[in-house]
Amino acid sequence: MKVERELMRGAGPVAVLKLLSGGAKYGYELVDALATQTQGILSMGQSTLYPMLYNLEAQGLIIGKWSAAPSGRDRKYYSLTPQGQKRLARDSAQWQAVVQALGNLGVLRSATRLIPQWEAS
């Protein structure tokens, strides 16, 4: 299932911030994590991911640093800034409220049951 662009525009940055809250990651690592940890629902084209990273970096929410990985290759690792942590907390609370509200309306009632079906399809 493909998530609408408008919804992705709101969810994408929070997802990236959340992934980075677990430690510094480079671009491909984030692509991979988004695909596997969200069962592909929040998987985004890399043509969107990298601009999103640059945007978050421009806003001061994440910081990118060139570093040598254990494998010896130089990569740009992105990590969360204190400002990014605050933003993540705020956005998480907001998403929580949205989920709660949608649940109250009955929109999310069968959401957990649907996920395996998508995986199967």
Next chain:
Amino acid sequence: MSQPSQNIQPVDYLIVPSRRGIARLGERNERQIQEFVEEIVRRTRLWPSEKNEVRVELGDHFDDGADAGHTAEQLLQSFGSPKLAAMLIRKAKRRGRPWMWHFWRRSLLACLGLACLVFMSFSLVYIRLHSAVGKTSDDLITIWDQSTKKIPESDRAWPDYRAALMALQGYKAPPSYLTVVKIATNGPRNSDWPGTLVFLDKNAKAIDLFVQGTKKPRLGYLYRDYGNNAWLVGFGYRSASEMYPVGMTSTSIMLPQIQELNFLHSLLRAAQVRALEDGKLAEFKRLWQAGARLASQLSHEEGSLIYQGTGKHYALSSLNTLRRLVRDYPKLLSDAELQAWRQEIQSDRWKSTVSLADNYRQSVQEFLQVGYTQRANGDGRLTFAGCRFLREHLVMVSEKDAIHWPQVLAEKYAAGLAGANGTNPNMFGRRSAVDKTFEEAAALRWSTTLANRKEMQQEFDLALKLLDEDCALPIREKLQQGSGSSPYLREMQRISGSPALFRRYWPVLLLLPRYDGTSRIFAPPHEVLVMHCEATLATIALEQFRRRTDQWPAKLEELVPQDLPKVPTDIYTGKPLVYRLVNGAPSLYSVFEDLKDDNGTAVPKINNTMGLQIGDLNFIPVED
């Protein structure tokens, strides 16, 4: 799938892309991915350092993908559109640039936007100005020539005057124009008098032709007459078509006919003096009558104010010569002849019918008709021809002329029409590109600031009405009241004194007389002529009194009523002209515009502050 991100070490050396992963995909696929990355990088149009970073990071991304076991096609497909990626990367990267860059960029954009706005506004004004067409394209020359053509050819004097000019012998050789004028004024006292006598003898035929022309009722000069070309070119002017191109404004109109008539008139005066010196009264009378008829011809000529001004000056000159005859050559005159001259002066030949304001009305009409479009409701907007009209008038404004309305001069400087000394550096169209740019800019500004047709017409109408009233006032009253009391001048000062009004109505100050004194000197009002006539009658009366009593009267009142109907009035004071006996000889004079009795001393100067003439104006003895 991905490498654990522990134990990572920062690098501070130049980053270079790793190609180990992609290299495993084969040379062809490696090149394909590299080209894909390069395309994105190229499309971002970022700074080189930013491009390099993006290139390395994307290279690493594909390297990682290849390491994870994906094929080149899978990697490229999952990446998405390079165009979209480049656009989004460009936006995001630019957002992350330093605040100074954002500041300069926004400032630059604001400036560019402003420049575009200004350019578009000016373009609109420019198109609006250049597309506006006046009510008529007829210039004054066309109007004047149409009026002249209605005069029967047999009534036109100009063909005779032209023939007289063409018949002149030795015109270019000495005595020159100025010498002849001087000799005509000074007569035998001039050292060139013998040479002038030779010149007069040589040109007797030309003088006869000239005298013949004065017998015609009208001048009848046609400006766009190809028949004038031989004379024009022969006398150093350009041909009629070159001098009077269609569409020219009244300021550019040259009047060579006046210049050459001045020469003929001076020649006539010299011939008159010669006739007196030779004791030939009949010849003097013939020549004097010719001069008087020429004065009358020009005084009644429609068109340029210069005609009427010149006519009046010729009339004053004729009266001057007549006083000279009575005062300096009394033996030539019998009592009957004295009486005949008296009747001549009392005739209505000297009456003028043309008002000063009417002359300015003509110029104003020309400006409004050529310079404004005209809608059905009488309103309209300024045309480029109108701006050109104003520009040409501004060129003619000298610092001296603009002394009373300095803002008009300021407008001239603003329009780039003045050289270092305030005069026009290149008159008659020989202007540089910079000058023309200034003029074009001035035209654009004027088109947005000057009043529209209706408002301008109303202001001109009001000012001309006040000028009419001002001209109708006797000079004496105007001098007594002072310039500040004139409603006309007060209206001019109202416009001049308010920046808002000046911006809208400065052409009123430009086209109408700046100070009535200026016009008074240029084209003397009828009152002046009346005073000269009365003074000449008094001169004849004095001679008649002397012949009867063998002495001069002690007072002018003694002449009344037998020799003089009334004592001549000084128009400047309203009192009788000053009469004195100095060393046994009579002296008659006006105190002139400064109202101060200088004991008959003439000081031919103009007081620039007030535009008034100072010194006394002598009638007896006769001034040169």
